[in-house]
Amino acid sequence: MLSAATTRLTSASARPLARMFATQTAASLAGPETRMTTLPNGLRVCTENNGSETASVGVWIDTGSRYETEETNGVAHFLEHVSFKGTHKRTGPSLELEIENMGGHLNAYTAREQTAFYARVFKKNVPQVMELLSDLLLNSKYEDRHIESERSVIQRELESIEADKIEYLNDLLHSAAYQCHPLGMTILGSSENINSISREDIQNYVKNNYTASRMVVVGAGGVDHDELVKISADVFAGLPDVVDTKPALVKPRIIGSEIRVRNDEMPYTYVGLAHEGVSHTSPDYFPMMIAQSILGSWDRNIAGGANVSSRLARRFAVDELVSSFAAFNICYQDTGLFGLQMVTDNKLRLDDLLYSAQYEMVRLCLDITPEEVERAKKQYLTSVMNGLDSNSLIAEDIGRSVLSFGRRLPPAELVARVSSVTVQDVRNACMERIYNRDPVLVGIGAIEGLPEYNRVERATAWLRY
Template sequence: MSIATRRLIMLSRRSHQALTTTRSTSTAVSDTPRFLKHNSPHPILTDHTSTLSCPQTRLTTLPNGLRIATESNLSHTATVCVWIDTGSRFETDETRGVANFLMNMVYRGTSKRSMSDLDEEFENMGGEYQSYISREQTVYIVKVTATDVPKAIDVLSDMLQNSTFEENMIVDLRNDTITRMLEENEDPDSVVSDCLHAAAFRDTPFGRSTDGRPKDAFFVTKKVLQDYLSTHYSTHRTIITASGAVNHGEIVEQVKKTFTKLSTNPITSTQLVKQAPAIFTGSEIRKRDDDMPYAYFGIFFKGASWTDPDSFALLVIQLMLGSWTKSTDVDKNKGSQFAQMAGIDELAEHLRAGTCHYKDTGLFGVSAIAKPDCLDDLASAIMQKLSQLCYQVTEEDVIRAQNKVNRH
């Protein structure tokens, strides 16, 4: 992590401590200079458990290692998710792109339900369903009414344990996957994200796209899918969550009855990460296309992992910087000086601070869209604003960002 980033984190953390210790006793602002008040180099807040414990989350771990977490509220609907610790980071050269292919393949039919049957069941429940994949996780999400929670769990368990992987369905999905990849290769935002990870984690699976390459789809077979499923879709790497109108005890019993065929491979994602830790490499990738009217780019630094106490400080810093979009003139009047700079000086079409976290690392920085003749000035302005956070931040800016965190 760069020295500048560490200073940003330390500054945000000290401010958080000052706010939390004075909020209940006084609202007066001390005349003491900021750096004299918060000059300790040692972290104060090292555990966010108390912050994250509301609303209460109930957790049960079954004997086979499968974890079940629930949060109940007075809603009339419920969301059921299956989180599996697998993604492109855990792929090999031989299984590149398989995680994403498998995520889409489980919707193509099981031994109990055809593809049309699955669609019909979701439609009859009036539910919303989706799935997504990242470099470390694959997630399946279903949102239904309270009465349909048992059925949603049954359908999810069927998809993840009884998929048939019929050859004709594999061929159809292969064609769809290749077409989608070619379309995404034309999407500048997707290209920038992939280039960012490729530059930060060079020559490792972590630096690869979650989609794989078009040619990888031709090597996916039924056996490849079954092997990947048995290796990575295991009880020790799976968490089932439910929130909303749910009862923890009932969810546990339903999961016990339905999720009975998951692999019991004892290897966890944490063990795999320790075997191949992420190594951040500062570097640069450029892809030039003079036919495009704008340039899409990002300036990022090594950030913090999910469990790093600095992850909250980086989130506050991200919201302090904010975002700017040219089509919304009101952004010129935002509290963020970063957004004001972009709007008043008209250096960018779009500007956004961002942070992402992984098991043992993270990324923090700024992405932007700008005209080619503005790039030098914009890059210089971004670095100036990031550096400025190390020594010039007001209490009002920190409070504003913290309030945004609370609203999220």
């Protein structure tokens, strides 16, 4: 009776605590407005001017390895490399020198659904670097000699990713989950594709995917919105404005399966466990983010262990089951992956490791407490806000948000949405995706003791008699 009364009291007290936290946070987050203008050709220009002396500007593009075929897999990443080798106006060395003379930094990345080219410069150099970025995107030469020289560079990058077992684990989780679908392909492509991608492949990819309606120009820091709109209209005037180049996406079907890569000589064993997650626009987006925070992360080299808030981390630490672990919640336009990445040198207790991991994942569906949810909400909001403490991170957030949601969520709205998530919201979201659902399992290393798939599948539900 005392226990029940205590639970009711704690649950009731958690609600005003959440409201207080949301109010205080929203008040403290009043800051620069994110403005967006759409040009006649469909190009969107988004800015956040905080008055600083530096600026981060770039172009985020709604394309990536998902828009490749099995034959051209890797072309988006290859394009990123050769774009910096020279345009019709600039050679590769002169491009680098121009950026260095500004005191700036130029970079790019390719993901499964998004690509970005961006720069950090002094605010006075924004017009110059915008012209440079447009030159890269519209006028790169993609010369055969540069394509040939980059093959060995990308091959070495592929080898380094395969040597990074966490990256390799992530790629294998995608391969197992998204079989016969572009999301299951790697971003770099296979070694065979790297050796066969041609200038024609790159030009066709640019023609089909680098169009105005799929691009967002972003500026953060000392950036005047109206000025950036004017500059973008000028330097991107030659950008194709075709609005129907984006192919209709086929939603993948998550397949319960496993991949095992056994190597008994490896000092550590890497285990990945995943279920179907949610898309960027799913109503369960924030509940699943909170679920990820509840599971948490932990590393043996960092203080904490038995005293951290994550119950899974405490189980792993006390029983010495892992060296490190991290929950993940990867979201795409129409699907996602939710799960755990675990690293251990205790290869004789892989059975216990998976039991503990699945116990806590199933508990998300049935038995999480209001206190856990409130704590996870605060931890999630803190991590998001900490990720917005520089112009580069703000620009990244704007670009990814506009491509994913169509707009950037103001911090106050983000706080309100997260604060409104309830215990039942998290339970329902996890019940739909985890409870009695076929998992994806990947093991790398000394995995002789890893339970067979049928046992792992059965552990996704608790049987009550």
